[in-house]
Amino acid sequence: MKCKFICPSCGAEYSTDEPIWRCNCGSYLDLDYNPVFDKTKLPEEKTLWRYSQVLPLDIKSAVSFNEGYTPLITMNFWGMDVLGKLDFLMPSGSFKDRGAAIMISKCRELGIKEIVEDSSGNSACAISAYCAKAGIKANIYMPAGNSAGKTVQVRAYGASLHLIEGNRIDCANAALEGATKSYYAAHAWNPYFLHGTKTVIYEILEQMEWQTPDYFFAPVGSGSQILGVYLGLKELVSAGIIKRMPKLMAVQSEKCSPLKDYVNGIETPVSSHNPSIAEGIAIHRPVRLKQIVEAVIKTGGDFVTVDDDTIIEALKASAAQGVYIEPTSASAVAALKQYANDLPAGSKVVVALTGNGLKASAKIDGIIS
Structure with a gap:
């Protein structure tokens, strides 16, 4: 299916046959691309290319390590059963x-x-x-x-x-x-990056036998995962595969929380250094900030901030279950603590475990010591 770049700010359109990365007006670009997913036409391979029918490129040119289809496992945090999506097991160690x-x-x-x-x-x-x-x-x-x-x-x-x-x-x-x-x-x-990250929600839904989770918790820096998930959810609703979307729960550090600040009309202070142990989400001015906020609000989700102490607690709780994640990834687990006693009984909760602990072993060594 052919697609084109479109500017969400001024409406300008560009060919995807040209190496363009932003609009002449200075805005980021989106893709005008509306595939229709048919789950009866899925191939046998268990990689993200299983969903090639909704990917905006010729897969003959694919650069691939046969990545994707990472495990979705049951875990327990603060007495609450959740499903952990182990995307830290991707080839380079992250989603x-x-x-x-x-x-x-x-x-x-x-x-x-x-x-x-x-x-x-x-x-x-x-x-x-x-x-x-x-x-x-x-x-x-x-x-x-x-x-x-x-x-x-x-x-x-x-x-x-x-x-x-x-x-x-x-x-x-x-x-x-x-x-x-x-x-x-x-x-x-x-x-194109977002159309890659959207494959995680296709996998999760298929692994859940096309049953929609109630909540999806994810750490948010630039927003590439949560925006990809929202993009995939819109496609799945359009295809009639699901009737509703999960609440998208965008997790940031209380030391750097531009999403919550924006919603509350507060200017996010810019520090001269990395303010949190969750370095991957310490992004003061996400390029797609308004797009992220819109996605969370439209799904009825929330903007959650967590402190470093709870991130450390979450990291240790995850490792105690054999799952070794980095602090940025543990921030999404940390957010669960705030909701452990408040979510309706029987809620289906997915938490994105995004980055491998091996990437931050020196930092983690200091934490557990």
Whole structure:
């Protein structure tokens, strides 16, 4: 199915055959793409490419490690049974592989030879891995001081790593300067990334025998997972597969909570460093902030903030069940504590476990010691 870029701000349209990453007006772009999902036509393979009928590219150009279809397991936190989606088991160790697979496949389809990306860590790792497989040169910008495991991983994939002093805004500004010379394959800006991350909700629904969960808890930084989930849910409703959407629960650190601040009419203070142990969600000004807020509100969800102590408690509670996640991922688990006694009995709750603890072992060692 053909698609085109469309600007949600000014309405401008662009061909997806051109290497464009933002509108001339300065806004991010979305895809005008409306596939109709037919669950009776699913292939046998158990990867995210199982849902190729709703992916906006020619899968012949796919850059893939046969990723996806991660386990959905029962866990218990604060006396509440939930389903944990183990997306930290993706090839590079986080859910970002879903978005990277689709975005870098599109880059290869367009003949792009070199890209720039800025990230707190997991996107950098995912995009470096897929660029290595695709033979595309990756220039990665990361905040200095973030988890060393992620910087080592990026270097190991052969990417050119630029460590930037300051916060995520400083890092993004440095990457934009670098993008004057090569394609800016930014996960926060690129709509193909979102069409990759949407596959997680297709998997979850199928693993739940197409029964809709009541709540979906996810850590939110740039919003690439929760926006992908909302995109997938809209497609599933349109196809008649589900009749309602789960409440999307957007989890942020109380030290950096631009979503809740925006809803409350508060300016998010910008710190010169990473304010929380949940480094992956310490993004003061998400590019798609208004889009994230709209998705959460339309599903009847909520904006939840958690403190570092509860994140540590959640990380330990997860590890005690054999599931080793990084602090950013543990923030979604931490949010469950606030709802453990308030959700209706029998509620079906899914929590996104997004990043592998091995990426932050030095930090976790300090926590558990």
